Amino acid sequence: MDIGYVRRWKAALTEVANLTGMVLSWSESDFIAKVVHTINCKLDLRQLSTPAHLTGMEAQAAVISSWLKDEQSNANVLAICGMGGSGKTTMAQHIYNSHKLNFERNSFLEEIGKYYKQPYGLIGLQKQLLGDISWERNITISVVEGTRKIENTLKMKRALVVLDDINDPDELNNLLGTKAFPTQSKIIITTRLLDIHAWFRSISWRCWAHKLKLLNDVESLELIRNPLALKVLGSSLFVSDEDPLKRNSMIEIWRTMKVPQNLWAEGARYAVYILNRVPTKALKGLTPYESIKGRTPNLAHLKVFGCIGYVKTPSQQLRKLDDRTKKMVHLGIEPRS
Numbered sequence: 001m002d003i004g005y006v007r008r009w010k011a012a013l014t015e016v017a018n019l020t021g022m023v024l025s026w027s028e029s030d031f032i033a034k035v036v037h038t039i040n041c042k043l044d045l046r047q048l049s050t051p052a053h054l055t056g057m058e059a060q061a062a063v064i065s066s067w068l069k070d071e072q073s074n075a076n077v078l079a080i081c082g083m084g085g086s087g088k089t090t091m092a093q094h095i096y097n098s099h100k101l102n103f104e105r106n107s108f109l110e111e112i113g114k115y116y117k118q119p120y121g122l123i124g125l126q127k128q129l130l131g132d133i134s135w136e137r138n139i140t141i142s143v144v145e146g147t148r149k150i151e152n153t154l155k156m157k158r159a160l161v162v163l164d165d166i167n168d169p170d171e172l173n174n175l176l177g178t179k180a181f182p183t184q185s186k187i188i189i190t191t192r193l194l195d196i197h198a199w200f201r202s203i204s205w206r207c208w209a210h211k212l213k214l215l216n217d218v219e220s221l222e223l224i225r226n227p228l229a230l231k232v233l234g235s236s237l238f239v240s241d242e243d244p245l246k247r248n249s250m251i252e253i254w255r256t257m258k259v260p261q262n263l264w265a266e267g268a269r270y271a272v273y274i275l276n277r278v279p280t281k282a283l284k285g286l287t288p289y290e291s292i293k294g295r296t297p298n299l300a301h302l303k304v305f306g307c308i309g310y311v312k313t314p315s316q317q318l319r320k321l322d323d324r325t326k327k328m329v330h331l332g333i334e335p336r337s
Helices: 003-017 028-043 058-069 088-102 112-116 121-134 143-156 169-176 217-224 227-237 244-256 261-275 288-293
Strands: 077-081 105-109 159-163 186-191 207-211 308-312 325-329
Touching: 058 077, 058 088, 058 186, 058 207, 077 088, 088 105, 088 159, 088 186, 105 121, 112 121, 112 169, 121 143, 121 159, 121 169, 143 159, 143 169, 159 169
Parallel strands: 077 186, 077 207, 105 159, 159 186
Antiparallel strands: 308 325
């Protein structure tokens, strides 16, 4: 008989004999429930809902994936930064689904900024994170205990953690603590704030900031051709009947100005054009235009919406007694004009 074959069998049987089992010393139904819970935690077959195809984001996803696989990287935290609606959460969900099985434990905390402000919201977030990475149930903790337990678990386990929609340094500090520690875990955060490095100057965590690039014209057209994207965009633009005041105010503006219904979309487009050039607190006083283009927008060409103007009629279209100008109402600006 092949001696190598015998040795492999001996090693395999020895490994099986050394496995630690679970002893049935209480209710059989409770024991079965614990076995099922343990297996579910180990498999973690939950999948976050994401688009089947990341239009225009494949290259950026590949860059983030390479960071996750790089065990020599000095940064344990990756911040996906960008303005609202740029696809930060979608990107984080895609990365999480693609790589979570490569880690011992994983956790995805959604809309942290929203839940953090609620009563006992921080405790709830800490319990969810701790339960995901430690597999503990019925956790009772204070805020300080929660931060310490999360730190100790991340030290011992190789975990993938995603913290979605971080708006304030305190949210991050209460979940991860302010002092970095040796760990093989990878932590991804999404935030609208672009100067993320300012947060990490006062703590010892090392962070790599990835500013999410917006789609170019070609990629945008590709996205619009996707039926699912059209459905999502349509639902986001829909004005609910539960908010009649907002809907009626918009309609009355158009009617008062006697704007034909086929031109209402032009008015909406110009409104977006203006809003992209208005400073916002979410971007620390910057305009969305500055955040994307990196320069201050030129406002010299802007006109008051609905103002009257007179447009010269081309001579080729004039007859002898026609007016040389035509009265018009300003509804917007052509793209790239």
